[in-house]
Amino acid sequence: MLxxxxxxxxxxxxxxxxxxxxxxxxxxxxxxxxxxxxxVNMKKGLIxxxxxxxxxxxxxxSDVEPSNGTISIGSxxxxxxxxxxxxxxxxxxxxxxxxxxxxSPLVRNxxxxxxxxxxARPAADLPPALLAVxxxxxxxxAKSSREVSLDKFFIGPGQTVIKPTEILSRIIIKELPPFxxxxxxxxxxxxxxxxxxxxxxxxxxxDSPDGVIKEARIILSAVAPKAIHAVSAEKAxxxxxxxxxxxxxxxxxxAGDCAPITDIRGGAEYRRAMVAALTKKTLxxxxxxxxxx
Amino acid sequence: MKQIITLTVNKEIYEIAVAPNRTLTQALRxxxxxxxxxxxxxxxxxxxxxxxxxGRPVNSCLILAVQANGSEITTIxxxxxxxxxxxxxxxxxxxxxxQCGFCTPGMVLSAKSLIEKNQNPTELEIREALSGNLCRCxxxxxxxxxxKIASENMKK
Ligand SMILES: Cc1cc2nc3c(=O)[nH]c(=O)nc-3n(C[C@H](O)[C@H](O)[C@H](O)COP(=O)(O)OP(=O)(O)OC[C@H]3O[C@@H](n4cnc5c(N)ncnc54)[C@H](O)[C@@H]3O)c2cc1C
Ligand code: FES
Ligand code: FES
Numbered sequence: 001m002l003x004x005x006x007x008x009x010x011x012x013x014x015x016x017x018x019x020x021x022x023x024x025x026x027x028x029x030x031x032x033x034x035x036x037x038x039x040v041n042m043k044k045g046l047i048x049x050x051x052x053x054x055x056x057x058x059x060x061x062s063d064v065e066p067s068n069g070t071i072s073i074g075s076x077x078x079x080x081x082x083x084x085x086x087x088x089x090x091x092x093x094x095x096x097x098x099x100x101x102x103x104s105p106l107v108r109n110x111x112x113x114x115x116x117x118x119x120a121r122p123a124a125d126l127p128p129a130l131l132a133v134x135x136x137x138x139x140x141x142a143k144s145s146r147e148v149s150l151d152k153f154f155i156g157p158g159q160t161v162i163k164p165t166e167i168l169s170r171i172i173i174k175e176l177p178p179f180x181x182x183x184x185x186x187x188x189x190x191x192x193x194x195x196x197x198x199x200x201x202x203x204x205x206x207d208s209p210d211g212v213i214k215e216a217r218i219i220l221s222a223v224a225p226k227a228i229h230a231v232s233a234e235k236a237x238x239x240x241x242x243x244x245x246x247x248x249x250x251x252x253x254x255a256g257d258c259a260p261i262t263d264i265r266g267g268a269e270y271r272r273a274m275v276a277a278l279t280k281k282t283l284x285x286x287x288x289x290x291x292x293x
Numbered sequence: 294m295k296q297i298i299t300l301t302v303n304k305e306i307y308e309i310a311v312a313p314n315r316t317l318t319q320a321l322r323x324x325x326x327x328x329x330x331x332x333x334x335x336x337x338x339x340x341x342x343x344x345x346x347x348g349r350p351v352n353s354c355l356i357l358a359v360q361a362n363g364s365e366i367t368t369i370x371x372x373x374x375x376x377x378x379x380x381x382x383x384x385x386x387x388x389x390x391x392q393c394g395f396c397t398p399g400m401v402l403s404a405k406s407l408i409e410k411n412q413n414p415t416e417l418e419i420r421e422a423l424s425g426n427l428c429r430c431x432x433x434x435x436x437x438x439x440x441k442i443a444s445e446n447m448k449k
Contacts, residue, residue: 002335002354009296009313009359032360039316039355040336052313054360080349104425105403106340109349110356 002043008051013058015140015169021053023142023165029053031167033076034110036103037119061114061169064088073171075114079126080105082113091175093289094182094203098129101186114168117153120160121195123222127154128201129184130171131227132217138170139163147172154226177214179206181289183282186221187274196222197266198274200254202282204237206290213237218250218279223260223271230254233279242287251280298362302327303371311358318342320358321368329369329398333427340426343399344368350406352425369398372405381405384443385436392430399426404440414444 010029012018022029030049032038033056041047055061061076064085071091073082082088082099089096102108102116102125116126117137127150135150139162153160162168182203186196199221207214216237218230233254240246260271295310302325309324321327321344333341335354342354345367372379381401384390391397400423407414407422414422419440420433428436 001332004314004316004357006312006314008294009357011359032357035357035360036337036352036355039357043336052357054357056360103337104340105406105422106343106350106352106425107337109346109351 004039004042005045005048007042007049010051010053011057012053012055015058015060015167018053018055018058018167019140019142019165021051022167025051025053027164029164031055031118033112033115034078036107036111037115037121055167056112062112066091066175069175071173071175073113073173075117075168075170076112077114078109079103079111079113079116080108083108092129092133092173094129094132094184094201095126097182098125098184098186098201101125101184113171117150117171118160118162118168120154120156120158120226122157122225122227123196123199124227125184125186125196125199125221128199128219128221128227129182130173131219131229132182132184132201132203133173133176134217136172137168138172139166140169141166145169151229156225176203177205179209179211179290179292180204181286181291183285183289185278185282187278195265198222198260198271198278200275200278200282202279202286204242204283204286204290206242209291212239212241214239218254218283220254220258220275220279223258223275228258230257230275230279232257237283242283244284247280247283247287250283251276254279296359296362298359300325300358300361300363301365303367309358313357313359315358317344317346317353317356317358317361317366320361321353321366324358327368327370331395331398333395337425338427339396340399340403341396343402343426345402345406348406350403350425367402367405369401372401379405380446381408381440381443384439384446388435388439388442390431390435390439396426396428396430400428400436404443408440408444408447412444412448414440416441 029051061074065072184201186199201219203217205215221227255276262268331341333339
């Protein structure tokens with residue numbers, strides 16, 4: 001049986017109390033939300049915080065709030081709820097799709113959206129979908145708070161710009177314009193409980209149902225230390241009429257936009273080929289969604 | 294330092310003192326002597342430790358007992374009605390869905406959560422609902438069939 005080392009445990013009910021604890025204990029303490037990463041890492045002996053601060057009882061962290069043109073998601077919302085809320089299904093279907101393939105139902109019932117972001121695993125499922133919709137994060141400290149775009153949040157595996165004294169409170173997404181569609185596809189060895197070998201999130205916005213591409217995002221995951229934009233592929237889509245031929249060309253560009261590695265889960269060449277295949281497929285699905293099909 | 298927590302397990306209220314580093318699996322097995330909940334991997338991969346926590350199936354090996362304070366929990370011991378097996382348990386026994394039995398408590402609890410939400414689950418929905426529960430013996434087919442049969446029997 002894998003045992004947990006000893007630690008002190010705090011359970012603030014208010015954000016202010018949690019912030020006070022974190023600014024006092026700093027790096028000796030770790031925040032725990034769902035615990036599906038923290039407790040695994042502690043059991044494996046990878047981390048041994050002196051204290052855990054459970055933020056799951058701070059009620060303001062686990063709601064979804066639509067307000068004048070934005071959707072604001074509390075960091076403590078469990079992943080399963082992302083698949084249950086109508087507003088997510090309707091307004092952010094790409095996030096709904098990513099949430100549905102994270103872990104198993106058992107994991108989804110504990111794992112939080114905030115934990116999935118701050119843990120900064122290179123193959124985490126929600127960040128690619130959130131990057132594709134230009135999500136912003138609200139980071140709250142004891143004295144001040146700031147908003148950081150998700151694009152500027154990740155540094156590398158397990159590393160982000162959040163300070164040990166800060167708490168991620170909300171994930172904020174501007175409502176997407178009409179004629180927008182997106183898709184997230186993750187490739188694993190089996191269907192459940194699988195860390196992605198390669199995953200791609202694509203989002204396009206058309207200027208009219210039969211018009212040209214106004215905005216495009218293609219996010220590649222598990223092929224770099226953090227999820228990345230397929231920069232030249234995104235550029236090649238802008239202002240163009242969406243066709244299968246264009247997507248074919250763009251898929252090849254996307255494969256060139258990343259530098260995957262070979263490891264036990266897959267070879268670099270295989271990964272590159274899969275980036276191209278998934279880019280094309282997610283773009284086709286995004287297009288159909290954008291056209292309301 | 295130990296903390297006093299309250300857990301409602303299978304409709305009975307328990308007050309226990311636990312150290313923060315004890316998991317819900319440990320509290321159930323060692324403090325409450327409910328040995329139906331198993332621990333396999335301890336890290337969320339196998340589902341042997343599945344319990345239903347406030348209406349949702351979860352891995353109890355990845356939950357601190359103190360995190361579960363105030364919650365309502367169903368373990369495999371709370372599934373039968375006295376000496377009458379739950380239709381799922383009956384179907385598992387009847388249709389060869391149990392071999393060594395180590396995965397069975399978790400399988401039954403995941404399946405129970407599914408059937409309570411969805412009275413007509415398809416094979417795909419059953420496989421998806423059980424995807425966090427590993428079985429090293431049966432090859433899953435008989436388990437999926439047993440859940441399907443139980444869901445039909447429960448409508449009668
Ligand atoms: C069996 C298993 C399968 C998994 N499969 C997948 C998968 O398929 N895809 C995937 O993406 N992930 C997977 N995971 C990883 C994990 O479940 C997710 O990353 C999950 O979303 C983490 O959320 P949590 O609430 O459990 O985080 P925790 O473990 O509670 O926290 C994770 C990290 O985030 C920090 N943190 C949490 N909340 C905040 C906050 N509000 N402010 C500041 N810091 C915070 C913590 O200090 C910690 O460093 C899996 C895990 C397990 C055990
Ligand atoms: S023991 Fe909990 S998932 Fe394996
Ligand atoms: S019956 Fe042995 S593990 Fe499932």
